[in-house]
Amino acid sequence: MKQPPHGESPAPPTDTAPPTDTAAFTATDTFTSAAPPPHTGTPPPVNTPPLPPPAMRRPAAAPPATERTDPDALAAADRARLIHPHLPGGVTERVVMVEGSGCRLRDAHGREYLDATGGLMLAHVGHGRRELVEAAAGQMARLEYYTSFHEFTNEPSIRLAERLVDLAPAPMERVYVTSGGAEAVDDALRMARFYHHRRGEPDRTWVLARHLGYHGVTYGGAAVTGMPMFHQGFGPMMPGVRHLTPPMPSHPEVYGGGPDRVLPARVART
Numbered sequence: 001m002k003q004p005p006h007g008e009s010p011a012p013p014t015d016t017a018p019p020t021d022t023a024a025f026t027a028t029d030t031f032t033s034a035a036p037p038p039h040t041g042t043p044p045p046v047n048t049p050p051l052p053p054p055a056m057r058r059p060a061a062a063p064p065a066t067e068r069t070d071p072d073a074l075a076a077a078d079r080a081r082l083i084h085p086h087l088p089g090g091v092t093e094r095v096v097m098v099e100g101s102g103c104r105l106r107d108a109h110g111r112e113y114l115d116a117t118g119g120l121m122l123a124h125v126g127h128g129r130r131e132l133v134e135a136a137a138g139q140m141a142r143l144e145y146y147t148s149f150h151e152f153t154n155e156p157s158i159r160l161a162e163r164l165v166d167l168a169p170a171p172m173e174r175v176y177v178t179s180g181g182a183e184a185v186d187d188a189l190r191m192a193r194f195y196h197h198r199r200g201e202p203d204r205t206w207v208l209a210r211h212l213g214y215h216g217v218t219y220g221g222a223a224v225t226g227m228p229m230f231h232q233g234f235g236p237m238m239p240g241v242r243h244l245t246p247p248m249p250s251h252p253e254v255y256g257g258g259p260d261r262v263l264p265a266r267v268a269r270t
């Protein structure tokens with residue numbers, strides 16, 4: 001499918017010369033500048049901006065948030081210091097979770113909850129699993145982090161990738177690790193476009209998503225999310241996205257559609 005002209009998108013990208021497989025990435029040496037002068041302990045130069053006067057610094061919270069256990073104080077600190085995705089500004093209620101075991105959670109008031117969703121659909125093995133604690137603590141003690149940029153890698157990523165490929169259906173054979181769902185969606189969008197760019201079709205950039213689909217809080221994830229509230233006020237959204245009817249034609253009212261509004265996206269085929 002070539003991307004036809006469409007209202008929300010600018011002209012197709014101009015980088016129409018796709019790289020060939022032989023076009024090697026050449027790294028430039030950024031370490032050629034002269035070595036910095038040795039540190040002598042002298043005071044900073046006079047043009048260094050002065051620190052703000054003490055009155056402009058925030059007063060320290062008393063007691064510090066890290067020592068609070070009172071549920072109302074925790075909720076107040078949350079309201080003052082945390083920004084929540086998907087929470088309208090006027091909502092003051094907070095549910096401060098403090099403990100989990102299996103499928104149960106306990107909040108700061110001591111109330112118990114059945115975690116029927118596994119948090120945001122990701123704690124499927126339950127909370128407080130000893131073997132997860134031990135595996136994470138053991139790895140953190142050995143090597144808590146290293147990047148997979150360039151040729152760098154690490155043992156847990158390699159082992160996880162092998163295990164995932166064993167479990168995945170063919171022809172999946174390689175793993176790209178991200179920190180969460182929205183980042184994965186953004187990376188998938190970029191990979192799909194890059195794939196076509198590399199095979200000589202850089203104009204092949206349409207992304208088809210579903211009305212009502214949710215794909216996360218990043219720019220690309222929100223663009224493919226099929227709910228207007230994720231777009232209003234954040235524009236211009238990523239171009240080249242079309243939302244199609246969700247697979248629930250028996251209930252068009254839930255996506256504001258009807259028989260006449262089914263398949264709103266018209267995508268030219270070549």
Ligand SMILES: Cc1ncc(COP(=O)(O)O)c(C=O)c1O
Pocket residue numbers: 120121179180181182183185214215216217221
């Ligand atoms: C289908 C889908 N994509 C993306 C996301 C975003 O994942 P995350 O919150 O880990 O960024 C979610 C989260 O619910 C999801 O359900």
